[in-house]
Amino acid sequence: MESHGTAVLFGFLIAAAVILLVMAAIAKSTHEPSIAQTIVQPRGYRLRRGWLWALAAVAVVAFAISLPSFPYGNAATLSGPHFAIVAMQYGFQTPQSVPSHTPIVFDVSSRDVNHGFGIYDPAGHLIAQVQAMPEYVNHLPITFARPGHYLVRCLEYCGIAHASMQGGFDVQ
Amino acid sequence: MTTATALDRAGSRTIMWAYLVTGISLFGLLALVGLAMRAEQAGWINVDPGLFYALMTLHGAGMITAMVLCGMGGLWYLMDGELALDRGIAWAAYVLIVLGVIGVLLSVLPGHFGAAWTFLYPLPFVGATWPNWATGAFLIGVALVMLGWIVWCTQMLGCVLRAYGGFRGALGWDLVFHHRAFEQSGRREPPPFAFGALVTAIDGLLSAAAGMLVGVALLVHWIDPSVALDPLWAKNLTYFFGHTFANLTIYMAIGFVYAALPRYANREWHTSPVLAVAWWATLLFVATAYFHHLYMDFVQPHALQYVGEVASYLAAFPPAVVTIFGGALLVYRSPLRWTMGSMFLYAGLVGWLIGGIGALIDATVPINLSLHNTLWVPAHFHTYLLEGVALFVLGWIFWNLETRSGQVSSLAVRWLTGIGIFGGGAVLLLGWYVAGAASVPRRYAAQPDPGPAIASWASIGAIVLCIGLIVCAIEAVRLARADEVEVAA
Ligand code: HEM
Ligand SMILES: [Cu+2]
Numbered sequence: 001m002e003s004h005g006t007a008v009l010f011g012f013l014i015a016a017a018v019i020l021l022v023m024a025a026i027a028k029s030t031h032e033p034s035i036a037q038t039i040v041q042p043r044g045y046r047l048r049r050g051w052l053w054a055l056a057a058v059a060v061v062a063f064a065i066s067l068p069s070f071p072y073g074n075a076a077t078l079s080g081p082h083f084a085i086v087a088m089q090y091g092f093q094t095p096q097s098v099p100s101h102t103p104i105v106f107d108v109s110s111r112d113v114n115h116g117f118g119i120y121d122p123a124g125h126l127i128a129q130v131q132a133m134p135e136y137v138n139h140l141p142i143t144f145a146r147p148g149h150y151l152v153r154c155l156e157y158c159g160i161a162h163a164s165m166q167g168g169f170d171v172q
Numbered sequence: 173m174t175t176a177t178a179l180d181r182a183g184s185r186t187i188m189w190a191y192l193v194t195g196i197s198l199f200g201l202l203a204l205v206g207l208a209m210r211a212e213q214a215g216w217i218n219v220d221p222g223l224f225y226a227l228m229t230l231h232g233a234g235m236i237t238a239m240v241l242c243g244m245g246g247l248w249y250l251m252d253g254e255l256a257l258d259r260g261i262a263w264a265a266y267v268l269i270v271l272g273v274i275g276v277l278l279s280v281l282p283g284h285f286g287a288a289w290t291f292l293y294p295l296p297f298v299g300a301t302w303p304n305w306a307t308g309a310f311l312i313g314v315a316l317v318m319l320g321w322i323v324w325c326t327q328m329l330g331c332v333l334r335a336y337g338g339f340r341g342a343l344g345w346d347l348v349f350h351h352r353a354f355e356q357s358g359r360r361e362p363p364p365f366a367f368g369a370l371v372t373a374i375d376g377l378l379s380a381a382a383g384m385l386v387g388v389a390l391l392v393h394w395i396d397p398s399v400a401l402d403p404l405w406a407k408n409l410t411y412f413f414g415h416t417f418a419n420l421t422i423y424m425a426i427g428f429v430y431a432a433l434p435r436y437a438n439r440e441w442h443t444s445p446v447l448a449v450a451w452w453a454t455l456l457f458v459a460t461a462y463f464h465h466l467y468m469d470f471v472q473p474h475a476l477q478y479v480g481e482v483a484s485y486l487a488a489f490p491p492a493v494v495t496i497f498g499g500a501l502l503v504y505r506s507p508l509r510w511t512m513g514s515m516f517l518y519a520g521l522v523g524w525l526i527g528g529i530g531a532l533i534d535a536t537v538p539i540n541l542s543l544h545n546t547l548w549v550p551a552h553f554h555t556y557l558l559e560g561v562a563l564f565v566l567g568w569i570f571w572n573l574e575t576r577s578g579q580v581s582s583l584a585v586r587w588l589t590g591i592g593i594f595g596g597g598a599v600l601l602l603g604w605y606v607a608g609a610a611s612v613p614r615r616y617a618a619q620p621d622p623g624p625a626i627a628s629w630a631s632i633g634a635i636v637l638c639i640g641l642i643v644c645a646i647e648a649v650r651l652a653r654a655d656e657v658e659v660a661a
Contacts, residue, residue, distance in 0.1 A: 004539050009609035012533060016526045023522045026500050030437075030508040037439045037506070044501040052493045059485045062536060066481065069538035072474055089299045113295045114403065116468065116545055118613070124620075126542045126611035131468045134294065134403050138470040153620070155468075155545040155613055157288050159299045160221050163616035 005125060073141035080104045087115035087132035089159055092152050092167030100147045100171045106140040108132045116155025122148035129155050144171040184252045187262045191245020192569060194270065198238035199562060203641060205231045207634045213619055214627035222301050224617040225286030233276055233289040236418050237317055239557065241269060242565040243424030244324050250365050250431055251328060255335040261327045268320030275313025279306040290414060293390060293406035308394050315387050322380045329373035336362045342370050344448030351445060361443040365427030367451035372420050375458045379416035382409045404471060415462035422524065423454060425561045428568035429499060429517050436514040437506040450490035457487035464535045468544050477537060484535035488528055496521045511580040512647065516567030519594060520560050527555025548608025551601060559597050566644065573648060578657035585647050592640015596633045603630025
């Protein structure tokens with residue numbers, strides 16, 4: 001498990017910059033001598049067809065890449081040792097420690113309202129999370145590659161002390 | 173179909189302005205609330221958490237309602253030009269919504285209700301730091317807003333069905349499948365904004381049904397706490413309602429771009445078969461994408477998680493390929509007049525597109541695992557709501573003010589508002605993206621590092637943005653007070 005933060009941010013910023021440049025260039029084109037709509041439109045529609053296929057290709061590839069990394073687990077990843085997590089206003093009951101390099105499962109539930117069980121690695125990156133719900137148990141399969149102390153923060157708004165709702169466990 | 177004369181439409185214009193002025197005033201007020209929240213997160217001011225979360229509840233619920241009001245008024249006026257509408261019904265919807273907003277204000281300001289707009293069962297009732305009446309006032313307020321919304325959606329649906337010949341005509345079925353025959357029959361296709369009205373009415377009624385169901389269930393629980401609800405059921409309904417309601421603000425406000433941008437560009441934006449099909453897709457995907465709000469509920473049937481990702485991706489196609497692309501094509505090498513109005517409409521397309529990319533990233537399940545409920549979420553939705561929907565609304569307001577007064581704003585005013593709203597806004601948004609990527613959670617009155625440091629420079633952006641909004645407001649008042657000129661419609 002690792003955080004995607006930096007890569008995601010840069011990917012997004014590059015896409016945003018490209019859009020800004022293209023849209024600015026289009027805005028600027030209004031200062032050039034204008035061209036009749038009947039001429040611009042057919043050209044634009046040809047371009048649009050290419051744009052549609054390009055986007056469709058990106059969407060299909062993104063979906064295919066994402067599929068194997070869906071976090072919901074399968075028979076293999078859900079068969080390891082289970083550790084119970086109970087969330088409540090405003091704290092978590094967690095195990096003292098869990099093993100590293102072993103597929104384990106957190107069984108996450110809540111005693112009162114909806115909370116979020118957000119796992120922060122020793123470097124402070126959010127690496128995984130699952131909702132902690134009353135009356136339900138969410139099973140989060142996870143394998144820790146790095147030993148150390150992991151902080152848990154609440155990631156679902158749960159009331160006045162939501163921001164200070166924390167827990168933690170050691171990965172050994 | 174009757175073509176109303178300018179005089180006939182004075183009463184309709186009054187209705188539109190009532191909605192627009194109420195909505196935009198609420199927006200202005202809640203922008204200051206937003207600034208206060210960001211400044212509190214920066215540690216500049218001290219607000220106790222109870223008040224912070226009450227303000228957050230007010231800001232979230234109120235901003236969406238503000239945009240909905242503006243969309244309703246403008247779209248109502250556009251559709252009224254197609255087929256004269258009953259004004260009494262429009263006023264009834266308006267009054268219901270205003271009463272609902274008053275209920276929410278009462279619950280939040282004196283009452284400090286702070287369960288967030290999502291009021292996720294059983295939060296409003298467990299560990300509440302506010303009085304019981306405030307919960308009731310909030311729920312009743314939301315129900316009144318929903319009632320007004322239902323009235324409006326019903327009127328819109330009736331209007332499009334009568335104006336274009338039932339669902340078949342309003343959807344543009346024959347236009348798409350019997351194109352030649354349709355052209356020869358001389359029948360008129362619905363204008364682009366009418367598709368927005370149709371989709372908003374249908375998905376809006378679905379969203380209202382879900383909202384009313386969960387709202388009434390919560391009210392029953394409020395009256396008799398022994399009636400228990402299923403938390404997962406409530407969560408699904410809440411997000412179906414909230415996602416759809418908020419999402420529709422875009423599809424209402426895009427009607428303003430369809431209607432006004434071509435007038436600035438001196439070109440035409442007509443309904444093509446592709447545009448009709450794009451709106452069919454929107455009709456479907458606006459109502460199915462909400463599953464992405466429950467990605468982190470592993471007990472949700474897994475098939476729905478796949479539906480959520482697919483629908484979220486597909487929802488991007490109509491805007492990316494048809495509407496935003498079409499808007500850019502309309503502007504390209506056109507003799508467009510740059511005014512406050514056209515600047516806002518065009519910039520809104522940019523915000524919508526960029527925010528959409530932020531949303532798609534977050535709608536990818538494995539990435540959602542480390543972005544869900546971080547500041548990445550307010551980052552992307554403020555991009556298309558604040559720098560998208562709100563700009564469409566401002567663009568529409570200025571289009572009306574400019575045509576009414578025959579005046580435009582000076583270059584200096586345009587630069588000032590542009591730097592304020594786009595420049596300041598970009599800094600505010602960037603703060604959320606950076607903090608979200610650094611795993612800072614959303615909805616934290618006091619954030620872990622690096623939250624507060626980022627909040628400081630983001631707050632400066634928010635201040636610059638608010639200054640831009642003030643300049644914009646002053647300019648709008650100036651144009652509104654100028655003498656009306658006769659315009660050939
Ligand atoms: C004028 C500039 C604005 C500022 C400075 C601002 C600021 C904020 C802040 C600080 C938050 C809390 C974020 C967090 O820490 O979780 C927030 C949340 C939110 N804002 Fe804004 N905002 C602005 C405009 C808007 C607009 C135009 C809309 C909608 C049309 C909007 C809708 C929302 C919603 C729905 C939330 C979520 C509330 C919740 O988490 O329950 N905001 N905003
Ligand atoms: Cu919490």
